[in-house]
Amino acid sequence: MKPRQKRFVFIAVAVAALAMAVGLVLNALESNVNLYFTPTQVFNNEAPHGRSFRIGGVVQEGSVKRANDGLTVNFVITDTHKSITVVYKGILPDLFKEGKGVVAQGKMEADGMMRAEEVLAKHDENYMPPEAADALKQAQKIQAASNPAAAPVAR
Amino acid sequence: MAINWFKYSAPSTFYGLAGKLIPWFALSAAIMFAVGLYIGFVVAPMDAQQGEFYRIVFIHVASSILSMFLYLIMAGYAALGLIFNTRLSSMMATAIAPTGALFAFISLWTGALWGKPMWGAWWVWDARLTSELILLFLYLGFIALHASIDDPRRADRASALLAIVGSVNVPIIYFSVKWWNTLHQGSTIKFSGTSMHVAMQQAMFVTLVACWLYAIAVVLARVRSIILERERHTKWIAELPEVK
Numbered sequence: 001m002k003p004r005q006k007r008f009v010f011i012a013v014a015v016a017a018l019a020m021a022v023g024l025v026l027n028a029l030e031s032n033v034n035l036y037f038t039p040t041q042v043f044n045n046e047a048p049h050g051r052s053f054r055i056g057g058v059v060q061e062g063s064v065k066r067a068n069d070g071l072t073v074n075f076v077i078t079d080t081h082k083s084i085t086v087v088y089k090g091i092l093p094d095l096f097k098e099g100k101g102v103v104a105q106g107k108m109e110a111d112g113m114m115r116a117e118e119v120l121a122k123h124d125e126n127y128m129p130p131e132a133a134d135a136l137k138q139a140q141k142i143q144a145a146s147n148p149a150a151a152p153v154a155r
Numbered sequence: 156m157a158i159n160w161f162k163y164s165a166p167s168t169f170y171g172l173a174g175k176l177i178p179w180f181a182l183s184a185a186i187m188f189a190v191g192l193y194i195g196f197v198v199a200p201m202d203a204q205q206g207e208f209y210r211i212v213f214i215h216v217a218s219s220i221l222s223m224f225l226y227l228i229m230a231g232y233a234a235l236g237l238i239f240n241t242r243l244s245s246m247m248a249t250a251i252a253p254t255g256a257l258f259a260f261i262s263l264w265t266g267a268l269w270g271k272p273m274w275g276a277w278w279v280w281d282a283r284l285t286s287e288l289i290l291l292f293l294y295l296g297f298i299a300l301h302a303s304i305d306d307p308r309r310a311d312r313a314s315a316l317l318a319i320v321g322s323v324n325v326p327i328i329y330f331s332v333k334w335w336n337t338l339h340q341g342s343t344i345k346f347s348g349t350s351m352h353v354a355m356q357q358a359m360f361v362t363l364v365a366c367w368l369y370a371i372a373v374v375l376a377r378v379r380s381i382i383l384e385r386e387r388h389t390k391w392i393a394e395l396p397e398v399k
Contacts, residue, residue: 008238011319019323026327026334034336035281056336093275095204103338120274123204125340127212127351133203 036103039082047108055084055114056103056122064098077102077114088116095121166243166382167391173375180375184368191361199354211269212355216343217363219262221370222290223325225255229297230322233315243378245311246385248318249301250378254370256294263287274338282331283339286324293321307385 001009026033036056037047047053055077063076063085072089075098086104096102101122106114128136163169195213202209229251236245266284267277278284297314304310332341343351344359351359386392393399 004238004240011234011237015319015323018320022323022327030335033282033334035279035338036336038336056338093273095273096275100204118276120276120279120338122338123273123340125343125350127202127205127209127343127355129200129352130203131200132352 038079039077039084040079042084042108043082049108052105052107052117054103054105055086056101057083059096059098059100059102061098075102077104085113086116086119087113088119090119092119093121095123097121164241164243166246166386167389169243170379170382173379177372177375177379180368180372184365184372187361187365187368191358191365194354194361195358199358200352202355205273208269208272209355211265212343213358213362215262215265215269216359217366218258218265219287220363221366222255222259222262222287222294223328225251225258225370226290226294226318226325227322229255230318233311233318236311237315237319242385243382245308245315246378246381247374248315249311250374250381252294252298252301253377254373256291256298258366258370259287259291259294263291276338279338281337281339282335283328283337286328286331289324290321290328293317293324297321 036054039055039057041047042055047055057077057079060076060078060083063074065074066072067074071091072087073092074085074087076083076085078084086106088104088106096119101124103120103122104114104116105118105120106116109115163172191213195210199210201207229248232244232248232251235241236248263284266287270279271277297317300317301310301314304313329342331337332339343349349356383392383398
């Protein structure tokens with residue numbers, strides 16, 4: 001083998017070995033790399049006890065209740081399978097809306113509710129003008145009315 | 156007519172070619188930026204969810220894509236330099252690094268400006284944001300390592316290894332939103348298509364092309380200076396009209 005070919009093989013092997021090592025490390029770290037737990041994972045006891053963590057999901061439709069002080073908010077985070085009630089005192093991000101993605105950080109209380117220190121809104125990767133969004137909503141409504149079983153889940 | 160591609164792998168011939176190409180790339184970059192930003196800010200409608208805030212994608216997405224692609228290209232040149240011992244490849248790798256670092260920084264910076272009003276936070280340690288930050292550090296590490304070794308050929312070899320090793324980070328950035336739960340949304344541009352309104356897509360595409368053209372123009376200009384600096388003892392440089 002020429003020196004140039006030797007160097008090529010050396011680099012190829014080194015990169016392959018490194019990629020495998022990084023892959024294994026990331027695989028081992030998997031649960032720690034995730035930013036949040038889903039409500040189902042919390043019910044399965046996969047979330048840490050007694051310390052702060054994040055729950056991610058969708059704000060359940062009709063679940064947002066504001067207290068009289070104007071700052072405290074109650075809402076339910078759901079992954080359509082399990083849901084968890086969150087209490088938060090503070091200013092919500094603009095994108096916080098029922099039926100939209102949310103990530104809340106806080107501790108679980110003894111009553112099974114999360115007392116959140118921080119609430120972040122998660123938006124999706126779809127971009128469309130308001131008229132198109134309205135048309136999409138109308139179409140979903142018509143479809144839901146004609147075929148309730150196959151109604152799409154609001155995201 | 157057969158073109159001898161290897162002719163331009165010599166710094167002495169590439170220097171002239173790059174000089175001829177720079178004005179064209181720079182001019183078309185300026186035109187594409189103007190067109191892209193016009194479509195992005197005037198023609199494209201506002202977004203149903205995010206209102207006017209989403210318009211930062213026209214800079215954010217292009218610079219993120221560039222920061223990742225430029226890294227791969229830089230690592231590719233560095234590997235070529237290491238394997239074939241060609242001077243120009245290593246010079247190209249060195250010339251790409253600052254532009255790549257700039258795009259990685261713009262990506263993080265515009266992302267923070269976007270995150271605060273939309274998510275409610277400047278920064279979150281999620282997989283996408285963290286791996287992009289690591290990319291910026293890899294660029295800075297490459298530049299610093301290259302600058303810290305006095306002998307340019309040794310500096311090339313040492314920093315080439317860093318660039319090649321760091322390239323495993325690029326697929327991690329790209330797939331991070333798929334592999335893990337992140338606050339960052341999924342990819343809008345996928346291999347299967349785009350989930351975006353047509354005018355928004357056009358603006359994003361045109362600004363992306365503009366960023367590419369800008370990057371090429373700047374890298375060529377930088378590699379010309381590097382050639383001048385490193386080959387300053389050679390005869391052909393002494394005979395250049397701009398040096399004489």
